[in-house]
Amino acid sequence: MDLYLGVDVGSVTTKFVLMDEGKNILASCYLRTSGDPIEALKEGLRYIEKHFPHDGEIKGVGSTGSARHLAGIVVGADIVKNEITAHAIAAITRVPEVRTVFEIGGQDSKLIIIRDGVVEDFAMNTVCAAGTGSFLEHQAVRLNVPIEEFGKLALRAEQAVRIAGRCTVFAESDMIHKQQLGFGKPEIVKGLCEALVRNFINNLATGKTIEDPIVFQGGVAANEGIVQAFRDFFQGKKKIIVPPEHGVMGAWGAAILALEYAPEKTSFSGFEVISRQFESRSFNCEDCPNACEIVILKEEEDIKALWGSRCGKWTPATVRKRWEEKESSEEPLQREEESLVEG
Ligand code: SF4
Structure with a gap:
């Protein structure tokens, strides 16, 4: 069986996808980079080796993410591409009629405008933490709420409370102020989700026409509170799709790019690289x-x-x-x- 490997190494998380030539995902993993991208790459390769089909053969490898060059050398990538291209091709593969991609990762966020199956425009935020997953994680710690519970808690809110989320410092002081006023955790968490969404839109979508369907991907797309905050922001008038493989779309895109690139002979380093x-x-x-x-x-x-x-x-x-x-x-x-x- 011909197989393609995609690797996406970011500053916060590292993702791997192993797919067949029909672009079906056979194995995937989502790991913490923990400041050591080389160790994260080895851990990902160990996982893929464990789930590797006995009749499989790697025919192509793609890498993306902020550490894509490093990943490309360690894993032996045939193609190294930026995150916009990788995320866009995965979104188009999953939802061919996609018009807009929202991607929110641990430390950056992206908006990609797609028209007729090609990237027409994009914007990336790598500076302002208030529009990324790290903002939510930070506030989750302050509120003593496990990040996995964040979304569900937001959905339990009985009323809305507006939290100034222009930057993390304002958000924190406003959050404390709202707690002192007696608002409960669900309301505060819902307010934080709405603040993140306003930040995302203000930072990335100004001057751009957001058409649907919107594909929402990245680790933060698992948070139902944020998904609902986007739906509320658009007053339910835009179709927002969260694909099941939302957390590994960049890695899947890198694998698809490797398949399309179709190298005559792959540069894949092999699983022996784990011990180097x-x-x-x-x-x-x-x-x-x-x-x-x-x-x-x-x-x-x-x-x-x-x-x-x-x-x-x-x-x-x-x-x-x-x-x-x-x-x-x-x-x-x-x-x-x-x-x-x-x-
Ligand atoms: S562009 Fe300037 S700073 Fe960069 S490597 Fe060349 S000399 Fe050094």
Whole structure:
């Protein structure tokens, strides 16, 4: 059986999808990146290996997400694509008539406008936490409500309470104020869901025409409170679809892109990669105002890959020369390098 693997490594979560050539998902997993994308990749590969069909053969691998280049090297991707393309192709596969995609992940959110099956426009929010899953998780901790219960609790609210959610700081102080006024947790949680939705729309949809059907995907789409808040925002006039595979749409899109790319021979690293030792490091180039972050992936002393230079000045040879110069000037290498935690 011909199989395709899709990997989506974000700053908060890492997702894997294994699919057949009919684009059917055979196995998928949704893991915490926990600041260590390489370990998350290995954990995902262990899961896929465990669920791998005995007659299966990987024919193509795609990677996406903020750490897609790193994932592409470790797993051996044939195609590396941005999240907009991966999320859009998965949404189009699931709902061919889709006109708009809402994607809310742990630390960013996206709005994609699709017309006639192609991406016409998009907007991404990577700056304001108030429109992302981390906002909800943070407030859930403050309210002592498990994040899994958040959505159900919001649906139990008997009345609405407006929480100023322009940014997380205002939201927190307003939330405390509303608690002091005597509002219950369900009302507060519902207010927070509505604040997130207003933020998403204000940050990403201004000046854009939102047509339905809307496909709502990403980890936050599991939260029924947010789904209901979107429905209320549009006063029930827009069709919002949450696909069953909403949490792994980026990884599924990466697998579909690998299938469409159809490499003659896949670059898949194989499951042996789980036992190999990789290390990623980064430094900021200070040679011009671009201040590029140069990321280096090493396996023992071998530089496997590097990326991030806008002008192409950094190669394995120039990086080695820099290291040698630093060593000879007795400046500890550790001081300028940091372990990589991709944003
Ligand atoms: S890598 Fe090139 S573009 Fe980037 S900061 Fe250095 S000199 Fe500038």
